[in-house]
Amino acid sequence: TNSVETQHRLLALLATLLGVSSDQEVYQQINIPDNAEQLLNNESIGQLCQFVAWCHTNGIQVGNLLSATLKMTENKSKLITDGSDSGPGGDANSTNRSDASTPKASIDQECPALWFVASTGRTPPPVEKIKGPYRVSELQALMETGDLQPFDQVTASQVDNYDEDEDQSEGRLKDTQIDTGKWRRLEQVWQLRWQLCTDGTSSGIYSPAEVSLMGLRSLSRLVDLHKSLDSRGVPYFPVPIAKRLLCGLSRDPSKARDITSIDESRDNYLTIVSQSLLANDPIVVEETAQLLHKLMKHNEAASSKFYLTGAFFFLTSYTGSNFLSLAKLIQEMHLNQHFRSGFAAAANESELPMKDRSILGNMLPEGLLFILVNYSFEKFTEIFVGNFDTPEVIWSFEMRKHLVEMIRQHLGDFPQRLRQNTTTHYEYCPIPGIAYKRLEKEIFCHNYYLNNLCDENRFPDWPIAEPIELFRACLEEWKQQMNRDEGKEEGAQEEARKVLDLQAGDGSRELRTAYRKLARKFHPDKNPSGREMFEKIQAAYELLLPLVESGDTLTALSSDYDHSDDDDCKVNIADGFNGGRSQMQNIHLLLRTQLLVCKRYPEGMGKDK
Numbered sequence: 001t002n003s004v005e006t007q008h009r010l011l012a013l014l015a016t017l018l019g020v021s022s023d024q025e026v027y028q029q030i031n032i033p034d035n036a037e038q039l040l041n042n043e044s045i046g047q048l049c050q051f052v053a054w055c056h057t058n059g060i061q062v063g064n065l066l067s068a069t070l071k072m073t074e075n076k077s078k079l080i081t082d083g084s085d086s087g088p089g090g091d092a093n094s095t096n097r098s099d100a101s102t103p104k105a106s107i108d109q110e111c112p113a114l115w116f117v118a119s120t121g122r123t124p125p126p127v128e129k130i131k132g133p134y135r136v137s138e139l140q141a142l143m144e145t146g147d148l149q150p151f152d153q154v155t156a157s158q159v160d161n162y163d164e165d166e167d168q169s170e171g172r173l174k175d176t177q178i179d180t181g182k183w184r185r186l187e188q189v190w191q192l193r194w195q196l197c198t199d200g201t202s203s204g205i206y207s208p209a210e211v212s213l214m215g216l217r218s219l220s221r222l223v224d225l226h227k228s229l230d231s232r233g234v235p236y237f238p239v240p241i242a243k244r245l246l247c248g249l250s251r252d253p254s255k256a257r258d259i260t261s262i263d264e265s266r267d268n269y270l271t272i273v274s275q276s277l278l279a280n281d282p283i284v285v286e287e288t289a290q291l292l293h294k295l296m297k298h299n300e301a302a303s304s305k306f307y308l309t310g311a312f313f314f315l316t317s318y319t320g321s322n323f324l325s326l327a328k329l330i331q332e333m334h335l336n337q338h339f340r341s342g343f344a345a346a347a348n349e350s351e352l353p354m355k356d357r358s359i360l361g362n363m364l365p366e367g368l369l370f371i372l373v374n375y376s377f378e379k380f381t382e383i384f385v386g387n388f389d390t391p392e393v394i395w396s397f398e399m400r401k402h403l404v405e406m407i408r409q410h411l412g413d414f415p416q417r418l419r420q421n422t423t424t425h426y427e428y429c430p431i432p433g434i435a436y437k438r439l440e441k442e443i444f445c446h447n448y449y450l451n452n453l454c455d456e457n458r459f460p461d462w463p464i465a466e467p468i469e470l471f472r473a474c475l476e477e478w479k480q481q482m483n484r485d486e487g488k489e490e491g492a493q494e495e496a497r498k499v500l501d502l503q504a505g506d507g508s509r510e511l512r513t514a515y516r517k518l519a520r521k522f523h524p525d526k527n528p529s530g531r532e533m534f535e536k537i538q539a540a541y542e543l544l545l546p547l548v549e550s551g552d553t554l555t556a557l558s559s560d561y562d563h564s565d566d567d568d569c570k571v572n573i574a575d576g577f578n579g580g581r582s583q584m585q586n587i588h589l590l591l592r593t594q595l596l597v598c599k600r601y602p603e604g605m606g607k608d609k
Helices: 004-018 033-037 043-057 067-069 103-110 136-145 191-197 207-222 242-244 270-279 282-296 312-317 324-333 367-376 376-386 397-411 414-420 467-482 486-499 508-522 530-548 567-600 602-607
Strands: 117-118 132-133 153-156
Touching: 004 033, 004 136, 004 207, 043 191, 043 207, 043 242, 043 270, 043 414, 067 397, 117 136, 132 136, 153 312, 191 324, 207 242, 207 270, 270 282, 270 312, 270 414, 282 324, 312 397, 324 367, 324 376, 367 376, 397 414, 467 567, 467 602, 508 530, 530 567, 567 602
Parallel strands: none
Antiparallel strands: 117 132, 117 153
């Protein structure tokens, strides 16, 4: 139907028949399994996922303290609303849609142009017939002038790097960025059909967030239809049909192929659901996290590669305080991801430090990771959205703000792309380690920050769960401090610069761009023979990142240049003294910790002396 009102009423009717309508106070709870059984097919689930993705069309998002601090809305005239004034296309109600001064028009201009059109019946169309790229608002203008018809062919650009592209800023994209394998008639693309091909005489009943919620709750009902465990508590194999379809484990129950691996075809709807975490509507995010938790539970084939959807980036960059559902999903999934390579992939988990065991190891400090492992997800939520400075965890609002900023840098313009193409898939790229300024002078040993642990005025008699293991960890850290070779460290920096093909004078932008390009090329999930090179790339980036984070640029070492009379040499000598003093402070702190352990636990330490 071309009527938006009819579409919304049919969706509401479907939600009511499934028993997930928001109007349960009016209608009694409906629980008829046969209603849900008829929707357990690829086409119905695909349609519901389209409704779920509709949340991205709501450009005017709910605001909060953290998002405001991050300056999500640069223009002061933008309004922070709950999206209730948004129409079926995500447009805020206004008297003039084309007015660039409106919040919607301003937000639309921030999004990249993705859509290409061709007025021809040939597939793929001749190059000379292709026009674009366009934003959705520009396609709307073409429809109004009659230059674009519902039967014209369209496709969206596909890029591997979400940084702003130079060619795109000039109004064009490279030929390789046009997804020539997916040309379809405009009316066959659900998003564009709903946004551009409606009759214009009816208005939507629900906001984009409400449409997405009905889709999420309907999918959740389908997942709940069949149990994942038998009467003995043993998981069923294969997993229930709804999970198989949503996670891409098979295209259709009647056409099941290899149910032990994820199908990377366009029928993998798990990515679309995961990307709803970027909606930034608090209720949509919560419902999405709950649905993802159900999908991953007792579903090893899908859960082990869950990280490829980018979900952990989306979860940890969420700015709201309603984090319980997200924390529950994170806690159960972060140690179950098969992301490691080389020795780490074959090693026993007990042989690896926590930051290497967890998919979050490059994003969160070790202290916060141990809170996630040793305590409940409620405790993790309390710390993650608050401010804590104890021997076990150091975390603050500023550190969370820095985390969100770094993840957003890594995601580039992908969230803006979702507003233009709601079902585009995130191209996974591992994030390099995030450094926190607050932790620069901290030493973390066996679950404790030593500066705080040794501060007996603030933390008298702070319990130490495993004093002997802490003592041993201090000894290992002492050995590393004593064996530091600054000459080798400088040589390693020069080698890292060569690995990433960087030039002297390059800064943080060039470093980030080089890393993304090479990491995607050599990531083991896509290039099994590139495992060794990927590890070098990862190590090189993490080594150079602290050098450019302060705004400095990279420098090249030269053995032919005599620095004896150079002013920079004096600076380097000063840095050397400072580095030596810092090293001595670290050794002193390690000694204090060992003395503290011996003082508090004389009997236990005496046995293992």
